[in-house]
Amino acid sequence: MLRTLIPLSILAALSTSTLSAPPAKPAYVGAAYAPGARPVSAKALESLGRQLFFDRSLSASGAMSCATCHSPAHAYGPPNGLAVQLGGVDGKQPGTRAVPSLRYLQTVPAFSEHFHDDDGNDSEDAGPTGGFTWDGRADSTHSQASLPLLAANEMANGTPAAVVKKLQASHAADSFRQLFGKDIFSHPDAAFAKAVLALEVFQQNPREFAPYDSKYDAYLRGQTKLSAQEMRGLKAFNDPAKGNCASCHLSARSENGAFPLFSDFGHIAVGAPRNPAIAANRNSHYYDLGLCGPYRTDLKNHPEYCGLFRTPSLRNVATRKTFFHNGVFSDLRQVLRFYAERDTHPEKWYPKGKDGKVAKFDDLPARYHGNVNMEPPFGGKPGAKSAFNEQDINDMLAFLKTLNDGYKPPKPKKI
């Protein structure tokens, strides 16, 4: 069930990334047109978006910007090992999900329940795929940006009008008037829409959000070699009888030559253990069921989707300190051991239930356990040999580190 996505935009991202620094073209962004207003260049929107991304004054607490959770020094992922971040008016309200990296999201397909590859001849239904956030409920980074600006446990502004009031008092106010007209702030809805548009355009910047400059990218370009251990790790990662990781976390270039994103963006239940560190989980009736709720509400009558979360990209994953949608793991080695032993040694990963038996898939009500993926590396019998061993784990860890951005390939030797 390999799903290769080759939208045109990925090719654009590629062509800019294979060259050194792309000159910012004065492109015009259609959505920025408003009747009677001048077209606004993508470059101007981008620099406005950058300003907003780092502006703490846009939060109710005055202490939190997008960058507080999506740290540029951590591949725009969380800056610490907390499973979930704190936010809200007082900066003390806990989140319920781990912060994803904002890199390599430019070509995430729109959410679809029945995803079909449009490039190949196989029109197999790959199931629910795409969309932004862990449950795919936001259809663009554009609509996504409004979620944290408003959410009570994040930037906590409550309403778009409250955000616009802060914008009007912020350092960005002058740029706003310059770009969108003197009276932009008397149209709060339009002003809010411009703010999220600017944030979206900023997140398209290839140098910051899709640099394609990991060791693995350099290897694909023929600029460097992988070590023997990294090569073994790549093999185990791809091997359908070992990690089988690449069946979801695509590792090969697409038919069009686009570099892999290490995700097919499919929604899958892996049965991650419940995380007691999440405050909401103190209520034993609370479950984060991903596609079927509670944040996403349009699919709540689809029990077959309960427990499914979007497959994350593994680029820069070795820089993270918290893993899975609920941040239940804090060490990448643990994640790999979980994949190996979830079914062969469940007692290592789940607590015991009241009946003294291992409470497998304890973050999912029993009626949804059938949704959990059982394909390799999963599906082994209890006590049986795992699909891969500790040596494979060491090798895969070495390989996963080659997916970190910021690698400098060796200079070609002078003759």
Ligand code: HEC
């Ligand atoms: C309090 C921490 C926090 C702040 C502040 C925050 N985010 Fe996020 N962000 C998250 C979490 C948690 C998720 C995952 C949400 C979910 O799955 O429901 C997320 C998801 C996202 C996504 C979707 C990523 C994906 O993989 O689909 C984007 C895009 C994003 N945030 C952009 C922003 C922008 C832009 C801002 C500022 C306006 C911002 N975030 C502020 C925590 C935060």
Ligand code: HEC
């Ligand atoms: C059947 C599809 C599938 C396969 C096979 C698979 N994964 Fe995943 N992977 C996922 C999904 C879905 C998630 C998110 C699950 C969640 O958060 O509940 C995930 C999450 C992860 C994460 C956490 C990333 C983060 O940002 O939190 C890592 C690391 C990871 N996978 C590595 C691997 C490795 C290594 C293998 C092979 C041993 C593998 N995966 C096999 C679908 C898959």
